[in-house]
Amino acid sequence: MRYELYYWPGIQGRGEFVRLALEYAGLDYLDVARTTSADEAMSTVLRYIEADDVVRRPFAAPYLKAGDLLIGQTANILLYLGAQHQLAPTDEAGRLWTHQLQLTIADLVSEVHDTHHPIASSLYYEDQRAEAQRRAQDFRSQRVPKFLRYFERVLADNPAGSGWLVEAKGTYADLSLFQLIAGLRYAFPNAMAALQSQFPHCWAVHDRVRALPSIAAYLASERRVPFNRNGLFRHYQELDA
Ligand SMILES: N[C@@H](CCC(=O)N[C@@H](CS)C(=O)NCC(=O)O)C(=O)O
Numbered sequence: 001m002r003y004e005l006y007y008w009p010g011i012q013g014r015g016e017f018v019r020l021a022l023e024y025a026g027l028d029y030l031d032v033a034r035t036t037s038a039d040e041a042m043s044t045v046l047r048y049i050e051a052d053d054v055v056r057r058p059f060a061a062p063y064l065k066a067g068d069l070l071i072g073q074t075a076n077i078l079l080y081l082g083a084q085h086q087l088a089p090t091d092e093a094g095r096l097w098t099h100q101l102q103l104t105i106a107d108l109v110s111e112v113h114d115t116h117h118p119i120a121s122s123l124y125y126e127d128q129r130a131e132a133q134r135r136a137q138d139f140r141s142q143r144v145p146k147f148l149r150y151f152e153r154v155l156a157d158n159p160a161g162s163g164w165l166v167e168a169k170g171t172y173a174d175l176s177l178f179q180l181i182a183g184l185r186y187a188f189p190n191a192m193a194a195l196q197s198q199f200p201h202c203w204a205v206h207d208r209v210r211a212l213p214s215i216a217a218y219l220a221s222e223r224r225v226p227f228n229r230n231g232l233f234r235h236y237q238e239l240d241a
Pocket of ligand 1: 013014015060061062072073074075106
């Protein structure tokens with residue numbers, strides 16, 4: 001089956017967590033809006049969000065079409081792919097634990113967004129710069145360290161001692177932790193450089209995922225959209241330490 005991913009074509013955004021899982025598992029997929037013209041991209045992404053004849057419609061992108069299934073919410077898509085393609089444990093406890101980690105990453109992802117859009121997504125960054133600076137200061141000094149402390153402990157406490165988040169094998173949650181750290185390093189290079197030595201296990205996951213053959217090939221390909229100022233992780237000098 002060829003999966004169809006619906007996501008904004010010019011950014012990594014939340015869609016990137018799904019792209020990484022699809023790429024890691026070597027799955028056949030179409031990044032649908034990237035196959036259309038720029039003019040058609042928006043209507044393509046909104047196709048199943050707005051069409052009249054959809055019963056279980058997603059609220060927002062990313063969403064995945066898997067045959068007759070239409071799956072929204074990043075963590076939910078990964079829950080599905082994890083079960084279908086051995087990207088997570090198959091037993092209930094392991095499956096839920098991996099999902100829990102992914103939901104925790106999603107929480108931080110929302111906070112990343114709010115550093116550059118603390119007031120409203122519908123406003124330009126330039127219209128909320130002062131609030132963004134206050135928000136980013138707290139994000140860098142409190143929130144990022146708190147989340148990274150958590151993931152560092154999870155990695156250190158994994159009874160398998162594998163260096164992965166869950167049991168003995170890499171899962172989609174490790175791919176997502178890689179993306180989270182890569183994005184934070186792009187957006188907040190100074191703050192992240194200052195934190196690196198405190199979180200060796202997290203950085204090791206980042207480096208290990210980056211070196212996985214299928215991920216390394218993807219990152220070097222044109223399929224990997226570069227980080228940019230339209231996406232989730234944005235670099236503004238004044239928001240970094
Ligand atoms: N919780 C959802 C959030 C999805 C989401 O916010 N998608 C963004 C793009 S990354 C969007 O299109 N949002 C439209 C909106 O919130 O109105 C997920 O993790 O997939």
